[in-house]
Amino acid sequence: MQTPQTRQTEGNLMPNLYEADFYSWTQEQANLLRHHQWNQLDLPNLIEEIESLGRKERQELRNRLGILIGHLLKWEYQPKQRSRSWLATIRIQRREIIKLLSENPSLKPYLEEALQESYENGRDLASGETNLPLSTFPNQCLYLFEEILSDRFYPGPSTTDDLMD
Numbered sequence: 001m002q003t004p005q006t007r008q009t010e011g012n013l014m015p016n017l018y019e020a021d022f023y024s025w026t027q028e029q030a031n032l033l034r035h036h037q038w039n040q041l042d043l044p045n046l047i048e049e050i051e052s053l054g055r056k057e058r059q060e061l062r063n064r065l066g067i068l069i070g071h072l073l074k075w076e077y078q079p080k081q082r083s084r085s086w087l088a089t090i091r092i093q094r095r096e097i098i099k100l101l102s103e104n105p106s107l108k109p110y111l112e113e114a115l116q117e118s119y120e121n122g123r124d125l126a127s128g129e130t131n132l133p134l135s136t137f138p139n140q141c142l143y144l145f146e147e148i149l150s151d152r153f154y155p156g157p158s159t160t161d162d163l164m165d
Helices: 022-034 043-077 084-103 106-129 147-148
Strands: none
Touching: 022 043, 043 084, 043 106, 043 147, 084 106, 084 147, 106 147
């Protein structure tokens, strides 16, 4: 008998499909689910992958927040270096975070924790890209989550040129 978990056939041990060809494994699992073949599913790996999907959504939120915060810090602490590129990154990250949260509303209780975790990365990004010492930036995030996502929030001195058009 052959099972997805071991792929054993008549004393011949074949590599586990999950380890040998992940894409093929996903297609096989989807097909088994589609046809209600519950006893054929590779449950340990299927459970692991489903849990991993949830962790990836949290990770994506943290990554996007870190990039956004880093650019907001750059915007605030280097106003003479502001560019359309920074502005585009801020706008794109805001839109993508809003979309991620609308597609995954259960991430909302995690926002404060994600904000604090992301701030460290944003601070590192801002320091690295501006060549300002890390100590230039506050140790804790001073921006409110609502501000961070607001298309009207740009910290620091107001922009007087056509950069915002």
